[in-house]
Amino acid sequence: MSSVCASAQAAAQCDPPRAARTLPQPALCLQRAKIAPTAADGGAAALFAQAKSQLEAGRLDEAERALDCAEAVIGNPGDAGLRYELVRRRGILDFRREAVPQALTRFECAAALSAELGDRAATARDLSNVGAALRRLGDFRGALRSLTASLDIQRARGEVSGAVLNNLADVYRELGETEPAMRYYRDALAAYRAKAEPVEAAHVLETMAEVALDTGDARQASAWLQEALAAYRADGNRVYELRVHDGLTRVALSQGGIAQAQRWSAAALALADAWKLPLPPALQLQIARTAQLSGNTAVAAARLREALAAVPEGDPMRVALLEALAAAQESAGEAAAANATLREAHAKAIALARAxxxxxxxxxxxxxxxxxxxxxxxxxxxxxxxxxxxxxxxxxxxxxxxxxxxxxxxxxxxxxxxxxxxxxxxxxxxxxxxxxxxxxxxxxxxxxxEDRSLLQALLDSRDDALCLLDAEGQVLAVNRAGRLRLGAGDEEGLVGQPLAGFFDEAGGHALASALERMEDSAAQRLSLATRQGRPLIAALEPWSGGDGLVVLALQPSDAATTAGAPIAATAATDATDATDATGAEPGVVVGAASVAAADGAADAAMRDGFRRSLVELMLATLEAWERATGTGRLELAEKSRIWRVNIDDGRLRARALERYLAVSKLPRNPRWRDVLRSAYYVLSRCDGLPADSRAALQQRVDAVLAYTRRDAMV
Known part of the structure; x- marks a missing residue:
């Protein structure tokens, strides 16, 4: 009895309060669902089955209504097993709705409930769901931990399911570890075949074909896809059969077989027309690519527009479809339309990343x-x-x-x-x-x-007013004292806004000028005035973490300080006074000065070498980019989003990047992390870069990293 109560309490914690969700009357909702109440569970099991079928059909709202009715029938606290099933199925519904954090919470609660009920098989299944949710959130280490625990439970019971093996393979695939991913895919395939589940085995074959195609083994990919197609045809599943045509068309295009790709495209269109099936967006993309490579640019563009009209706004396939449409428009000579489509694709990609x-x-x-x-x-x-x-x-x-x-x-x-x-x-x-x-x-x-919220909490713990700015003056973080000094309330969002907008016109220009000089100075002090006329003293110094970030401290100033005028700051030390203050003998002073001079010369030589290596790396990065893409530094700055592009005298320039192309122009405080990021961007994005150029660029990167590992460079 105590276990049942504990399970009911845990299940209640997984659901929102009753006031946040109005449940229907059990008798009315059972009547609408055409389900007769039973003595065993009141009809909850039938409602769960109905919710599952609605979910598989993509009718998420109907599935939620069925679960609400099941919850009303179960009551509070209700049977522990039924409460567990309700929490698990609500988690699956949240997962399908892309509410992954909420789904993860429900999956973890379901795992706790099944453990209390002593159902080891259910616990293994729930841990597999937890791993899948963690993988979607990018926590691959946590996903592997949960999936491995699920696999251990199943192996101890002697019943290993293919689902957990397939999930493990998906995690390793996203980590870029192809060998263990393929090993788990093969184990999942064997498990499904041993349990006579040909459709699930065909799903695994499709995924294995994608991995093989990504690694360049198009022949093996084609064989696996043909095997999956035969399984779907034998099962009579036309939807999955249509989906396989996407992979087969892609394989044919990767081998240069345009005629074969046309045959697969025609077969897919005939199958969809015969069974009145909607074409998947991925298949539409491959059919459009086939048409464009065949010279039918207009047909390809029409196909892509039709696919875009059917794809929801939040679908990741919109980005690929828009990029393909831009390529088709460019081939048709519609440069303006192609640029507009590319901008839309870029905006969709940013929106997906932000989501x-x-x-x-x-x-x-x-x-x-x-x-x-x-x-x-x-x-x-x-x-x-x-x-x-x-x-x-x-x-x-x-x-x-x-x-x-x-x-x-x-x-x-x-x-x-x-x-x-x-x-x-x-x-x-x-x-x-x-x-x-x-x-x-x-x-x-x-x-x-460790994320920006922790940095915000750290800044809020400081009594002095602090702001963290990027090289362009955008606010990355500001504590409460800083908001008070700037005259902004807690409800006014400062993060992401230019800090110059919170000062008067003179102060904004002075701050912008100071930020431009930060790469060549260790610290600066300015007298500024807020929009409300409050005088402040701003102290700017580079952030110790690098990346061109600037730490700005705000202090109140007296009324006599003129807004916008720089305040002189002295950092030099009188060597004569320092020598007299020590009271040492002349010989000792001369000896110490000689040692200091020698150390200073060594440090200067090492820093000069570092600066030369940094410039050489930037030049090598640009050369590799131009060789691989045929474009210049402006395109590198725009696509990498590491360097800012300015407009000078009516033409575009990347002034910040250009300072890293000569030692004489290199800033005093170089943004060496951005140079490394630029090199890594070229190495990761330029697949067509020759092997010798890639090796030479990597050597330049290693040379800069060797300097940064020394205490003098860190």
């Missing part, structure tokens, strides 16, 4: 809130234990007071016992507090990732 980032931040927020709740619970438990120990101590003291009338020997003995008991209680209290602190640190270390 993924938002999901990860949402997940981190949920993890943080969960960690805080656990910390609060643990603190209350620790306080309860301490109070219990104090109560026991008071009880012992009363008992000792009552026994004080005993013999002197007994009194002495009791006194010693009392002292020993007090020492044990103090030791126990210290141990409990110590264990609690260790547990809290471990939970916070496991639950929190």
């Amino acid at each position: 993924q980032h938002d999901r990860q931040l949402d997940w981190l927020r949920v993890r943080f809130e969960s960690a805080e709740q656990q910390r609060t619970i643990a603190a209350l438990e620790s306080e309860n234990r301490l109070r219990s120990a104090q109560f026991q101590q008071r009880t012992l003291m009363l008992w000792f007071a009552g026994a004080a009338g005993l013999a002197a020997v007994l009194g002495v003995w009791l006194l010693l016992q009392r002292r020993r008991q007090r020492e044990r209680l103090r030791e126990e209290a210290r141990r409990v507090r110590h264990e609690e602190e260790l547990a809290r640190y471990r939970r916070e270390a496991d639950a929190l990732a």
Whole structure:
């Protein structure tokens, strides 16, 4: 009975409060669903089956209504097994709706409930779902941990499912480890075939074909796709059969077989027309590519526009379809339309990346809130234990007071016992507090990732007003004191805005000029005035982490300081005064000066070598980019988004990048991390780069990294 109650309480924590979701009347919703209530579960099992069929058909709202009806039928707390099934299926629904953080929470709760119920097979399945959700959130280490735990449970039971093996293979594939991915795919294929599940085995064959095609083995990919196609045809599954044509067309195009690709495209169109099936966007893309390579650019463009009209806004395939449409428009001589389509594709790609980032931040927020709740619970438990120990101590003291009338020997003995008991209680209290602190640190270390929210919290803990800016003056983080100094409230978002907009016109120009000089100065101080006329002193210095970021400290200034005028700052040290202050003999001073001069010369030589290596790396990066792409530095700056492109006298220039093409122009505080990022961008994006150029560029990168590993460069 206690296990059932605990399971019901855990399931309630996985669902929002009842006020946030209105449940229907059980009798009415069962009548609408055409399900008769049963004595065993009231019709909940039939509702779960209906929700599953609705989910497989893509009708997510109908599936949610079926689950709401099942929850109303089950009641609160209800049967523990039915509550578990409800939580698991709501997690699957959230996963299909791309609400991955919420789905992860429900999957973890389902795993906890199945463990309490003692259902090892269900626990293994839930851990596999947890791994799939973590993989979607980018936590590959956590995904491998959950999937491996699921696999261990299944192996202990002697029933290994192909699903967990396939999920493990997907994780290794996304990590770029092809060999272990293919090993798990083969194990999943064998598991499905052993259980006589040909359709699932065909799914694995499709994925294996994609991996083979990505690695250049088009012949093996074609063989696996043909095998999957035969399985789908034998099963009569026309939807999956149509999907295989996408891979077969892609394989034919990769081998240069345009005629074969045309045959597969025609077969796909005939199959879709015969069974009145919608063409998948990926297949539409391959058919359009085939038409364009065959010289039918207009047909390809029409096919791509038709696919774009059917694809939802949030589908990642829109980016690939738009890029293919831009290529078709360019081939047709429609340069303006091609540029507009490419811009739209770029905007869609950025939106998808931001959506993924938002999901990860949402997940981190949920993890943080969960960690805080656990910390609060643990603190209350620790306080309860301490109070219990104090109560026991008071009880012992009363008992000792009552026994004080005993013999002197007994009194002495009791006194010693009392002292020993007090020492044990103090030791126990210290141990409990110590264990609690260790547990809290471990939970916070496991639950929190290092991101901008942590940086914000760190800045907010400082009393002085601080801002973190990029090289262009955009605000990356600002603490509460900084917002107060700038005259911005907590509700006004500063992050992502130019800081110059919070000062008057003169102060904004002065700040912009100071930021342009930051690469050649160690620190600057300015007198500025906010839009409200409040005078401030701004101290700028490079961030120790590099990347061209600037730390700006704001202090109040007296009214006599003129807004926008730079304040002189002296950093030189009088060598004569320093020598006199030491009180050392002349010979000792000369010796120390000689050692210092030698060290300074060594440091200067090393720094000169580093600066030369940095310029050589930037020149080699541009040369490799131009050789691989046929474009110049402006295209590199625009596509990599590492360097800013400016407009000077009506023409585009990458002034920041150009300063890294000569040692004489190199800034005093070079953004060496951006140079390395540029090199890595070229190495990762330019597939057509010759092997000798790639090796030479890598040598330049290694040379710069060798300098950065030394203490003088870090």
